[in-house]
Amino acid sequence: MHTSAIVEPGPPLTREQVQRYSRHLLLGQLGDAGQRRLLAARVLVMGAGGLGSPVLQYLAAAGVGHLTVVDDDVVDASNLQRQVIHSTADVGRPKVESAAAHVRALNPDVVVTGHHVRLDAANARDLLGGHDLVIDGTDNFPTRYLVNDVCAELGIPLVWGSILRFDAQVSVFWSRPGGDSPGVTLRDLFPTPPPEGTTPSCGQAGVLGAMCGQVGSIMAAEAVKLITGAGEPLLGRVLVLDVLGARWSELPVRPRPGTPAAPSTPAELGYDPAPGVAPAGQGDEAAALPAISVRALAERLGARERGTDDFVLLDVREAPERGIVAIPGAVSLPLAEVLADPEGVVHRLDLGRPGGVARELLVHCRSGQRSAQAVHALTDAGARAVNVEGGVLAWVADVDPTLPTY
Numbered sequence: 001m002h003t004s005a006i007v008e009p010g011p012p013l014t015r016e017q018v019q020r021y022s023r024h025l026l027l028g029q030l031g032d033a034g035q036r037r038l039l040a041a042r043v044l045v046m047g048a049g050g051l052g053s054p055v056l057q058y059l060a061a062a063g064v065g066h067l068t069v070v071d072d073d074v075v076d077a078s079n080l081q082r083q084v085i086h087s088t089a090d091v092g093r094p095k096v097e098s099a100a101a102h103v104r105a106l107n108p109d110v111v112v113t114g115h116h117v118r119l120d121a122a123n124a125r126d127l128l129g130g131h132d133l134v135i136d137g138t139d140n141f142p143t144r145y146l147v148n149d150v151c152a153e154l155g156i157p158l159v160w161g162s163i164l165r166f167d168a169q170v171s172v173f174w175s176r177p178g179g180d181s182p183g184v185t186l187r188d189l190f191p192t193p194p195p196e197g198t199t200p201s202c203g204q205a206g207v208l209g210a211m212c213g214q215v216g217s218i219m220a221a222e223a224v225k226l227i228t229g230a231g232e233p234l235l236g237r238v239l240v241l242d243v244l245g246a247r248w249s250e251l252p253v254r255p256r257p258g259t260p261a262a263p264s265t266p267a268e269l270g271y272d273p274a275p276g277v278a279p280a281g282q283g284d285e286a287a288a289l290p291a292i293s294v295r296a297l298a299e300r301l302g303a304r305e306r307g308t309d310d311f312v313l314l315d316v317r318e319a320p321e322r323g324i325v326a327i328p329g330a331v332s333l334p335l336a337e338v339l340a341d342p343e344g345v346v347h348r349l350d351l352g353r354p355g356g357v358a359r360e361l362l363v364h365c366r367s368g369q370r371s372a373q374a375v376h377a378l379t380d381a382g383a384r385a386v387n388v389e390g391g392v393l394a395w396v397a398d399v400d401p402t403l404p405t406y
Helices: 015-020 031-040 052-062 077-081 095-106 124-128 141-154 209-228 283-287 294-306 319-324 335-340 342-348 369-380 391-398
Strands: 042-046 066-070 111-115 133-136 158-164 167-173 237-242 247-252 311-315 360-364 384-388
Touching: 031 209, 042 052, 052 066, 052 095, 052 209, 066 095, 095 111, 124 141, 133 141, 133 209, 141 158, 141 167, 158 209, 167 209, 209 237, 294 311, 294 360, 294 391, 335 342, 335 369, 342 369, 360 369, 360 391, 369 384
Parallel strands: 042 066, 042 133, 066 111, 133 158, 311 360, 360 384
Antiparallel strands: 158 167, 167 237, 237 247
């Protein structure tokens, strides 16, 4: 499916630009007009992380004239395994600042604007509007669907990528491509977000760093094709990558009859837009959970060692996570196992004690989200379950900073 160039050519190239972009000028499908389109383009990149890093570097090198970066995060040491636009010296620095500095150093032709903000329903239209193209490299469903819905509303083409463990997907969504081409959006591929907690994040499941380069490069190439009108974009197709099998496959995407209309607010997506916050509609319920701080947990662990306290500490993370960092004295059962048979888990943990009052069950995970799900299920099964607020991330921050995080 061929599409016309989405950007008009800018001014003639200078002598220096001819030299810098000469390898593009030698390509008949791009040439002088294509390079001038790139220099005139305004592209917004959502996220300066694993996918945003190669996207930003290759678009800057290609001479995309104005790049906007939106990311509310700061650089963490755990990012450096895959987010190659940042360096060790950038740890603790806002990602948009680090990425912008790298882009400016790479190509002075490129104007880069950074927004160190979280995208939400209040600012999404203002941030995304006015761009020729949006590239989504984010890693959470609320943002992905919000970006898709706003791009669909505004008619902006969207280059989309998703990565997890050793697998990835790449596509182009565009609600109004023009001509006889049917518009497709993320909701034609996945009409609604998956239920909260059913799909792990990269922070929980991991991701192969080198794969981010493969996928980000494809996304950058799709952006160049859309801007210049070269080739056939991935509109109506999804590339699926299996890195371990070294295989790319392709799936068609067609408009779905009855695809739900784009929600106007993140709450209608079924999620709160902020990672680490309870799903929309469940905030009051989560806030009402019995909870304990990590500092209080540390005191109680000490008391348990002295024989003056009695409780069970349950870790519901996966085994590879526990291999990175663990709270001492916890028993381990993955969340899926807990949710599959909470009554059986209560029985296996032997929570009874003399006198008939069951021992408390303190439950933790990485940040407190999965443990909250476990506490709900275990409470319904009859346990005196309590959520450890902040999980191991809070434990490292407030109790034992010598431990690593992930």
